[in-house]
Amino acid sequence: MITKNIIDTAKAMVADNKGLLAMDESYSTCNKRFAKLGIPETAEFRRAYREMIVTTSGLNNSISGLILFDETIRQQLEDGTPFIEALTDNGIIPGIKVDGGTVAMAGHPGEKITEGLDNLRDRLTEYAKMGLRFAKWRAVITIGKGIPTQACIEANAHALARYAALCQEAGIVPIVEPEVLMDGDHTMERCFEVTEQVLHTVFNQLYKQGVLLEGMILKPNMIVPGLACSKQESVDEVADATIKCLLRTVPDAVPGIAFLSGGQSSELASARLNAMNVRFKSELPWQVSFSFGRAIQQPALDIWLGKETNVPEARKALYHQAVCNHAARKGEYNNETKRK
Ligand code: 13P
Numbered sequence: 417m418i419t420k421n422i423i424d425t426a427k428a429m430v431a432d433n434k435g436l437l438a439m440d441e442s443y444s445t446c447n448k449r450f451a452k453l454g455i456p457e458t459a460e461f462r463r464a465y466r467e468m469i470v471t472t473s474g475l476n477n478s479i480s481g482l483i484l485f486d487e488t489i490r491q492q493l494e495d496g497t498p499f500i501e502a503l504t505d506n507g508i509i510p511g512i513k514v515d516g517g518t519v520a521m522a523g524h525p526g527e528k529i530t531e532g533l534d535n536l537r538d539r540l541t542e543y544a545k546m547g548l549r550f551a552k553w554r555a556v557i558t559i560g561k562g563i564p565t566q567a568c569i570e571a572n573a574h575a576l577a578r579y580a581a582l583c584q585e586a587g588i589v590p591i592v593e594p595e596v597l598m599d600g601d602h603t604m605e606r607c608f609e610v611t612e613q614v615l616h617t618v619f620n621q622l623y624k625q626g627v628l629l630e631g632m633i634l635k636p637n638m639i640v641p642g643l644a645c646s647k648q649e650s651v652d653e654v655a656d657a658t659i660k661c662l663l664r665t666v667p668d669a670v671p672g673i674a675f676l677s678g679g680q681s682s683e684l685a686s687a688r689l690n691a692m693n694v695r696f697k698s699e700l701p702w703q704v705s706f707s708f709g710r711a712i713q714q715p716a717l718d719i720w721l722g723k724e725t726n727v728p729e730a731r732k733a734l735y736h737q738a739v740c741n742h743a744a745r746k747g748e749y750n751n752e753t754k755r756k
Contacts, residue, residue, distance in 0.1 A: 418587045422631035426589045430672030430703035433745040434480035438709035440513035455722035463491045472731045478742035481509035511550035527568040528556045540586035550589035553579040557596045577621035593635035600642035608639045615665035629669035655691035668701035677711030685711035690744035712737040
């Protein structure tokens with residue numbers, strides 16, 4: 417029964433050309449983004465911001481699932497409706513970030529390991545009871561001089577696989593997110609090489625831990641040059657390299673790949689996702705979708721600024737980004753969609 421449920425949920429998360437919206441920033445990440453715009457860093461402002469997102473009308477036409485943070489699932493909309501209920505009633509699957517963030521990896525300068533396995537089984541049991549149907553765990557791999565090391569890749573892949581196995585035991589679909597960061601001046605080829613190694617290691621660990629591939633979603637980075645690299649490849653070149661890398665590493669049994677945006681602009685993230693679907697959609701074994709945080713939220717946050725009077729315009733911007741990515745999944749994102 418649990419197996420059928422997680423397979424159905426994983427399929428639903430990437431069905432109908434819809435995608436996921438990541439709204440699961442930890443206290444510190446959310447506060448950092450608020451601070452940059454002068455928005456007060458309080459629980460009430462975080463709640464109000466997230467209420468604005470969740471109550472954007474029509475969001476469910478483009479968004480299949482929304483990733484929440486532990487603070488938010490214990491909060492309510494202004495009218496008293498819990499966030500989880502508001503989403504479920506609106507046909508959006510609620511999920512939750514369960515990792516505890518990254519810390520410096522012992523003995524490995526410049527590298528990080530994700531924490532959060534302790535007590536995870538108990539937390540997942542509680543989350544499942546609350547109605548959360550999928551989870552997310554993000555591992556971070558940094559490209560630099562002499563890094564990533566095999567030790568860092570293996571430790572992070574092992575943690576991702578243990579997390580994924582625990583999720584499935586609780587009837588929750590794991591989003592497996594090994595993010596190779598865009599920071600740095602490395603080339604696109606280097607990003608390809610590292611991502612290929614990371615994904616091979618992750619799927620090897622998922623196999624060893626007995627994770628059911630049909631009941632998970634992969635959330636990878638696209639294959640892109642470092643932000644500070646002097647050579648920036650075209651949208652089509654990024655699409656080609658990304659699909660080539662994923663075809664080499666991701667088994668057909670995985671129902672969907674939902675990209676993170678990782679600091680790309682909203683437009684580039686949509687254009688690259690669109691190019692992948694235009695060029696390859698009909699020949700791919702998995703759905704190629706999105707699980708964007710900043711690429712969907714940032715324009716709305718820049719407008720909102722913590723002010724009630726800005727809510728209607730901010731909602732419009734959020735809705736627009738969601739629609740653009742829905743179009744990109746169909747290979748229909750173009751100048752006209754962009755302007756609407
Ligand atoms: P970005 O799309 O902003 O990278 O966020 C996605 C995410 O959930 C990172 O864990």
